[in-house]
Every structure is written in structure tokens, then in C-alpha cells.
Amino acid sequence: MMQRCRKHALVRTMCFTLAIFLTQTAAAGSDSTLNDLNQQVDDLYHKGDFKHAIDIAKQSLKLAQSMYAPDNVIIAGSMNNLALLYQSQGQYELAEPLYQRSLEIWQKARGPHDAKIAQCLNNLATLYQARGRYSEAEPLFKQSLEIREKELGPDHPDVADSVSNLAGFYRSLGQYALAEPLYQRSLEIREKALGPDHPDVAKSLNNLALFYQAQGQYAQAETLFKRALAIREKVLRPDHPDLAESLNNLAFLYRIQGQFGQAEFMFKHALAIREKVLGPDDPGLANSLNNLAGLYRTQGQFAQAEPLFQRSLAIREKALGPDHADVARSLNNLGLLYQDEGHYEQAEPLYQHALAIWEKALGPDHLDVAEGLNNLALLYRIQGQYQQAESMYKRALAIREKALGPNHAAVAASLNNLASLYQAQGQLAQAEPLFVRSLEIRTKVLGSNHIDVVNNFNSLAMVYQAQGKFAEAEPLYKRALAIREEMLGPDHLDVAQSLNNLAGLYRAWGYYARAEPLYKRSLAIREKVLGPNHPDVAKSLNNLAGLYQDQGRNAQAKPLLKRAKAITEAAK
Numbered sequence: 001m002m003q004r005c006r007k008h009a010l011v012r013t014m015c016f017t018l019a020i021f022l023t024q025t026a027a028a029g030s031d032s033t034l035n036d037l038n039q040q041v042d043d044l045y046h047k048g049d050f051k052h053a054i055d056i057a058k059q060s061l062k063l064a065q066s067m068y069a070p071d072n073v074i075i076a077g078s079m080n081n082l083a084l085l086y087q088s089q090g091q092y093e094l095a096e097p098l099y100q101r102s103l104e105i106w107q108k109a110r111g112p113h114d115a116k117i118a119q120c121l122n123n124l125a126t127l128y129q130a131r132g133r134y135s136e137a138e139p140l141f142k143q144s145l146e147i148r149e150k151e152l153g154p155d156h157p158d159v160a161d162s163v164s165n166l167a168g169f170y171r172s173l174g175q176y177a178l179a180e181p182l183y184q185r186s187l188e189i190r191e192k193a194l195g196p197d198h199p200d201v202a203k204s205l206n207n208l209a210l211f212y213q214a215q216g217q218y219a220q221a222e223t224l225f226k227r228a229l230a231i232r233e234k235v236l237r238p239d240h241p242d243l244a245e246s247l248n249n250l251a252f253l254y255r256i257q258g259q260f261g262q263a264e265f266m267f268k269h270a271l272a273i274r275e276k277v278l279g280p281d282d283p284g285l286a287n288s289l290n291n292l293a294g295l296y297r298t299q300g301q302f303a304q305a306e307p308l309f310q311r312s313l314a315i316r317e318k319a320l321g322p323d324h325a326d327v328a329r330s331l332n333n334l335g336l337l338y339q340d341e342g343h344y345e346q347a348e349p350l351y352q353h354a355l356a357i358w359e360k361a362l363g364p365d366h367l368d369v370a371e372g373l374n375n376l377a378l379l380y381r382i383q384g385q386y387q388q389a390e391s392m393y394k395r396a397l398a399i400r401e402k403a404l405g406p407n408h409a410a411v412a413a414s415l416n417n418l419a420s421l422y423q424a425q426g427q428l429a430q431a432e433p434l435f436v437r438s439l440e441i442r443t444k445v446l447g448s449n450h451i452d453v454v455n456n457f458n459s460l461a462m463v464y465q466a467q468g469k470f471a472e473a474e475p476l477y478k479r480a481l482a483i484r485e486e487m488l489g490p491d492h493l494d495v496a497q498s499l500n501n502l503a504g505l506y507r508a509w510g511y512y513a514r515a516e517p518l519y520k521r522s523l524a525i526r527e528k529v530l531g532p533n534h535p536d537v538a539k540s541l542n543n544l545a546g547l548y549q550d551q552g553r554n555a556q557a558k559p560l561l562k563r564a565k566a567i568t569e570a571a572k
Contacts, residue, residue, distance in 0.1 A: 034063050034074070041081050047282075050088050050319070057082040073116075076105035080123065087123075090324040090361050092131050099124040115158065118147040122165060129169060132366040132403055141166045157200065160189040164207055171211055174408045174445055183208045199242060202231040206249060213253055216450040216487060225250045241284065244273040248291060255295050258492035258529065267292040283326065286315040290333060300534045302341050309334045325368060328357035332375060339379055351376040367410070370399040374417055381421050393418040409452065412441035416459055428463055435460045451487055454480040454494075458501055470509045477502040493536075496525040500543060507547050519544040538567040 037060040044053035061078040068074055083098035103120040110116060125140035145162035152158055167182035187204035194200055209224035229246040236243055251266035271288040278284050293308035313330035320326055335350035355372035362368055377392035397414035404410055419434035439456035446452055461476035481498035488494055503518035523540035530536055541564035548557035 031067070034060060034067070037063065038078070038081070041085075045081075045085065045088075047278075050085055054082065054085045054089070057085055071105050071108055073105060073109050076102040076109075076120075079105075080120065083127075084123065087127055087130070089320060090326070092127060092361075095127055096124075099127060113147050113151055115148065115151050118144040118151075118158070118162065121147070122162065125165070125169075129172065131362060134169075134173060134403065137169060141169050155189050155193055157190060157193050160186040160193070160200070160204070163189065164204065167211075168207065171214065173404060174410070176211070176215060176445070179211060183211055197231050197235055199232065199235060202228040202242070202246070205231070206246065209253075210249065213256070215446060216452070218253060218257060218487065221253055222250070225253060239273050239277050241274065241277055244270040244277075244284075244288070247273070248288065251295075252291065255298065257488055258494075260295065260299055260529070263295055264292070267295055281315055281318055283316060283319050286312040286319075286326075286330070289315070290330065293337075294333065297337050297340060300340075300530055300536070302337060305337055306334075309337055323357055323361060325358060325361045328354040328361070328368070328372070331357070332372065335375065335379075339382070344379060344383055347379055348376070351379060365399050365402060367400065367403055370396040370403075370410075370414070373399075374414065377417065377421075381424060386421060386425055389421055390418070393421055407441050407445065409442055409445050412438040412445070412456070413452075415441070416456060419463075420459060423459070423463060423466070426466075428467055432460070432463050435463060449483050449487070451483070451494075454483050454498075457483075458498070461501070461505070465505055465508060470505060473505055474502075477505055491525050491528060493525065493529055496522040496529075496536075496540075499525070500540065503543070503547075507550065512547060512551055515547055516544075519547060533567050533570060535567065535571050538564040538571075541567075 037056055041053050041057045041060060044050070044056065057078065061075070061082055064072070064075045064078045079098040079102040083095040083102065086092070086095035086098070099120065103117065103124060106114065106117050106120055121140045121144040125137045125144065128134070128137035128140065141162070145159070145166055148156065148159045148162050163182050164186040167179045167186065170176075170179040170182065183204070187201065187208060190198065190201045190204050205224045205228035209221040209228065212218075212224065213221040225246065229243075229250060232240065232243045232246050247266045247270040251263045251270065254260075254263035254266065267288065271285070271292055274282070274285045274288045289308045289312040293305040293312065296302070296305035296308070309330065313327065313334060316324065316327045316330050331350045331354040335347040335354065338344070338347035338350065351372065355369065355376060358366060358368045358372050373392040373396040377389040377396065380386070380389040380392070393414065397411065397418060400408065400411045400414050415434045415438040419431040419438065422428070422431035422434070435456060439453065439460060442450065442453045442456055457476040457480040461473040461480070464470075464473035464476070477498065481495065481502060484492065484495045484498050499518045499522035503515040503522065506512070506515035506518070519540065523537065523544060526534065526537045526540050541560045545557040545560035545564065548554070548560070
């Protein structure tokens, strides 16, 4: 049995263990041909050549069915392999009945507690999770774990796989209190069974680091990411794909923290490894291209980002087909880029196409559909099409509440989005309770010092400011600034935004002397991080100029306005 982890999301997915079954038969005649076909399937799968692998897997299944009785485990193995390939291609409706039939055969042949059955249960559970069928996935993950603990003992490496998979499931639902001890247990099992420098220990460290990163515990995440990277550098060849994964994860953490130079170096290193090992058309390469493009987009380097996003899209369309969920992800990312550039007419059809693919591939109630709805709603909100935006925000909220429950961080994000829409229309009485509920959920789930909680502080402060409740807005802005400085460092772009927000409050309040140094510091951070000609620098220049004009200091405002205008015109 060969095992391989596939990453179905963009950057920071947990690693679920699926399995290709290489069921060996007596090496004679048709049996030998079947063995050869199964080996070809495994080789093609590991190369990422899913289309050819599916063709060979179909041949293998057909041959097995002609050679053996319908309930033979060799047929079950071939069914599992074909199902896994269909799942990798996003063809879930074809994968599910094969997984189910394979499970039935193994249960009949081996009884309910065989280790192979644990793997079958795990594979079917990952399929249900991918389709958003969480209530069906959880008991299968648990049953898989129970079988392995009973059959193999509590400290077996395969138990660690099941523990990690269940942890990843809980993490995806935002049930962090359930996920953390499972990740820690998986790590302990692997360290004890395999030694501290085994690649699977690096895998556990990586998963636990991703967990801490999701909670905004960046220092803990960085330590674990670095340890995982050190293990892989020590025991794997320098161009191993898992090394590229570690570089990518650490780069993403640095990107979040605004350490763009370090992030770029690592993203490029990961890209070089994947391009060398996987070739120019592998979906894994598309992930690296997308990650580097996302970094450039964050920095406003749109001309560098666009060809990378486009190449990522082309690879995925070629490798996975035009209707795969990962193709929708690439379309969505390219739409975000065009939206940032103000090219709304180019962004809209990409968002619509991505949404249509997700609805077709995953169903209308999947969480990726909610994400697509949110992005399209934001585009409509920017363009003042508030009625269209509202219906999409509400549908996204309903999907998330149904799938995740009322107290998930993603539900809080949807509430925040809908509240922001009402705020943009001046409907502050409708916005305020949604902002408050969003803040309560995020504080409960993520803790009061999480970066996402800061967004709610800012949003609620803006509502209070718009209502003239300056004294209520001030402590929220200040707290947001303090958390960002502590978590991200004094020169992060989000710190610049918080400084700008607090300065805007003091300007509206008439406290010009308090506002000026904040605007100046915000401007300095943006110039340092983004360069002197970024559109956000122009915004800071305009804000500072506006403050001077409010005080009648027009001579000081004039050069700032002139420079801001030049930046804006150059960016068109």
C-alpha cells in the first residue's frame, strides 16, 4: 500500500492520508498484467498525471472483474484506486459509489475491524469532507481511528495518521479545542515510533504549525515550521517535493507577518523545486505559481502577479479539466487581482465562472460556494450594486451557518461582510448588531487577541465614528492598533491601516495634533514596505494633505496632493 498526501486547497491545507492499494497477485499471465497495471496507476498518481492514471485504473478494474468473483478484495483494491483518482479530479459523484462498494467488499471478506477497512473508511470520510458533508465524515474518521487503535495498538504510526486526519477535520470546522490535542498526540506517536527526525514527524510538526497559524499564534507556528523544514533538509534530497511544501508554508507565514523579502525568497525556492521535480504542467507547480502571485498582489505588484496567476490557471485547466474546483480557485484569484486593479469588468466574469464551477462540482451548499458568493458580493458592493450584493452575502451566511453552526469564525466573517454592506449604505442601525455579533463569535472562538478580532474592532469603531460616538470608537481603534503591533510588528501594513484609522477619528474629532503623527507614521510604513509609488501611499498622502487643509495649512497640503495625483495617474 502506497500513501500520498494531496493538497486540494490553495496553500495551507491539512495533510490527509489517502491510499493507493497495490494488491499483489500471483505473477503469472493475467495476474502479472494486473500487477503491472496497478503499478502504472501508482506511478502516474504520484506524478500527478491523473487523466492517464484514470484510464489505466479503469483497465485494471475491468481486468480484475473478469478474473475474480465480484466480492474479491483485489476488485475492491482496484475500485479504491479508481475512486481516489476521481476524487483527485474533483469527480466526487463517480468516486463515492466506488469507495462504498470497495468498503463493502473488504468488510465482507475481512470482518469489520481489519486495518484495510480503516483505510477505506478514511478515504470515504475525506470525500464526504471535501463535499461539505461533515455529519457523514466525522463518524467514519472516528471509526477508522477506533479500528486502528484496537488492531494495531495506541502507538502505531497508522494510528497517528487517523488521529491527524480527525484533527484536520475538527480544525476545518473551527473546533480548535478538539483539534489541538489530537495534533499533539499524532506528533507524540510519530516521535516515539519513528524517531525525532522522521519525515512523518515533520508532517505532524507542519500540521500543528498550520493549526497555530490559523489561530494567530505566529511565534509558535514559526518554531514548528522551522523544525519541520530542518528535518526535511536533513533526511530528504534537496529537491524533494516535501521540502518545497515546508518552504511554502514558512513563506506564507512570513507573508502574513509582512516579511515580504523572506517570503519571496522561500516561495521562489519552493517553485524552483517543484518545477524541477514535477515538470511544467503539474498541479503542484500551479500551487507555487499561485502563492508567489498572491505575494506580489499583496504588495501591489500587479504586473508581476498577473502572468503567474494566468499560468497557474492554464496548468490546472490542462491537468484537471475546465470544471475542477481548483480551476475555480485560479479563476477566483485572477478575479481578485483585477478587482484590486479596479478592472471590475474583467473581474466579474471570472468570479461568476468560478462560482458556477464550484456549484456544479461541489453542490450549492458547499463552503467554497459561500466564498465565491462573498467575493462576487464585494465586487457588487464596490460598484454600488447593493441589492445584488445583499442577496449574495445573505446566501453565503446561510450556507456557513448550515454547514458550520452559528458560532464559527467563518459565520462571523459573513456577518461582518453583511454589516459592512449596510454601513456603506448608511444603514448603521442594521450594521451595528451584526458587527457586535461577529465580534462576540470571533472573541469566543479565536480569543480576544486574534488578528481577525482586530477587524471587528475596526469595523465597530467605524460605525461608532459615523454615529458621532467618538469616545466609544477610540478604545476600539487603540486596541486594534496595539494587537497588530504586538502580533505583526511595528512596520506591518495592517499597523499602517490602524494608524490611519485612529488618525481619521482624531481628525473628525478635531484633535489635529494627535492625528498628524499617526498619519505620518502610517505614510512612512507604507513607503517603506510598498515603495514610494504604491496607490496606498497615495491614500496616505491625501489623508495627511486633508488634515493640513482642515487647519488652513494649504502650503503644506499642496505638494502632497500633487504627489498623490501623480501616483494615482501612473497606476491607471
